[in-house]
């Protein structure tokens with residue numbers, strides 16, 4: 444856990460405390476460490492609620508998850524499978540209110556079929572639609 448980002452440590456510590464595991468004793472490099480612990484569906488739902496709250500109030504944790512999400516979801520276009528994907532940063536535009544401009548990627552666009560997806564919301568964007576800042 445030494446080189447792990449602080450936010451990921453917080454999440455793992457919370458998970459571990461819910462299954463009575465000591466995160467310092469877990470070998471996270473082993474392939475099946477997570478199979479040694481179980482929780483009920485109710486406990487899982489409760490953890491998901493906790494995680495949603497944590498991500499909602501912690502910008503760094505949200506950024507970390509965005510990176511993981513992006514790496515998994517926008518390598519290929521969901522519609523046509525093309526890898527010809529570009530990242531779009533919104534600049535001052537008549538179509539996008541100032542409060543939704545963001546200094547970084549707001550959406551992804553497939554150069555082959557035109558499919559667009561919001562960076563935070565993961566929803567498809569059509570026509571004049573745009574990604575709200577942080578997907579909110």
Ligand SMILES: [Zn+2]
Pocket residue numbers: 520521522523524525553554555556557558
């Ligand atoms: Zn496409």
